Amino acid sequence: MLIALLPGDGIGPEVITQARAVLEAVCGDRLTFEEALVGGAAYKAKGHPLPPETLDLAKRADAILFGAVGDPDCDKLERRFRPEQAILGLRKELTLFANLRPAKLFPELADASALRPEVAARIDLVIIRELNGDVYFGEKGMRTTADGRREGYDIMSYNEDEVARIARVGFETARARGRKLCSVDKANVLETSQLWRDVVIEVSADYPDVALSHMYVDNAAMQLVRDPGQFDVIVTGNLFGDILSDQASMCVGSIGMLPSASLDANQKGLYEPIHGSAPDIAGQGKANPLATILSAAMMLRYSLGMAAEADRIEAAVAKALASGARSADLGGTVTTSQMGAAVLTAL
Known part of the structure; x- marks a missing residue:
């Protein structure tokens, strides 16, 4: 090979x-x-x-x-x-x-975690991040506004097939682990996230054995520090996944x-x-x-x-x-x- x-x-x-x-x-x-x-x-x-x-x-x-x-x-x-x-x-x-x-925290590294040892010891999760969409691949550029000011823009978008595809990976991974999937979005503000949540719910009908929950990304960032042991599998978009996975690295001791x-x-x-x-x-x-x-x-x-x-x-x-x-x-x-x-x- x-x-x-x-x-x-x-x-x-x-x-x-x-x-x-x-x-x-x-x-x-x-x-x-x-x-x-x-x-x-x-x-x-x-x-x-x-x-x-x-x-x-x-x-x-x-x-x-x-x-x-x-x-x-x-x-x-x-x-x-x-x-x-x-x-x-x-x-x-x-x-x-x-x-x-x-x-996942190696017990030997409990003292290296930024969290209290009893909190860090419970970390055993997988973050599944979609990689082909979101602001990373959306239209982007620099332009000049009507009043002559510089303005940068990056368009966040997902179509339903992209969401369904990554959602299935999330459900399959959760099915092989603790059968809990948390979908992280920002549906209270972003239309992209509203579509994300709607499609994840639709896909969940094929996985009745997996408990699905939803969490806004700002709350998820807080909960990863407060009680990371509550998570089994997290599925989320490109931008949110990039940030949350780096945060998780410090919960287990080092990004290394x-x-x-x-x-x-x-x-x-x-x-x-x-x-x-x-x-x-x-x-x-x-x-x-x-x-x-x-x-x-x-x-x-x-x-x-x-x-x-x-x-x-x-x-x-x-x-x-x-x-x-x-x-x-x-x-x-x-x-x-x-x-x-x-x-x-x-x-």
Whole structure:
């Protein structure tokens, strides 16, 4: 099986290196790897953040392991050339519409959570974020008003098929877990959210065994801090999901701990840590590779049918943490390569 490795920018290459080592240890010669440039690194070398050869590799591969994109040197480029356009382009070209972001507290990291230990201990949820719609892909631009003032605009929109598609992913995921699905929207203000809520309710008729609830996004943000244990599966739109999943990361100790999967209708996926490229610590050995290693485990489970191997990796991460290994974001001094080595030792 072919794995496309897209390290990207900043700390991306460092964390991808550690994840690849873990995959090679667990899967042996069952996986082959091809690497390609993406993001700012690709722009500097090829003139585009998502070169044709990178997109071709992504399409040929059985799954994609992605590092991170983002380079301060590229911040003033035309938007279509900025590193972040690479991940948006991959989502669009590969129809990766469902983003799964699990958030579960490793007991060993209870002291690293921003929440009280007894509150944090109850966190075991999945946030499902729609990826192909919302303000990220709606019409946008800059214009001048009648009185000569600058005005920026971004249009938020969803059609009912897009909502139904992601709602079914939410219900199916909840059915396989605790059978509770919370749909997060802003239906009291936004017409887009009203359609979202109406369609989710319609789809729920096919899932009578799953308890459906609704929550406004501002309340959901509060409840994630107040009582995160109440959630099993959350399904929400692109913008709200982006924000809530980052918030959830601090509830479990660090943004360096959360993996994610972006899936198409056939379970082919792009797997990446939810943290960014962190250019301020790139090349210093301070990056936490665990989110990327856990993303690799998700890849084995969801796209490659290797659930037992995924379980081994996740158990090894827990064992490494139990041994006391802590990277800088977790309050320790273990380097990126040392954290990777701790997982290999635990395997």
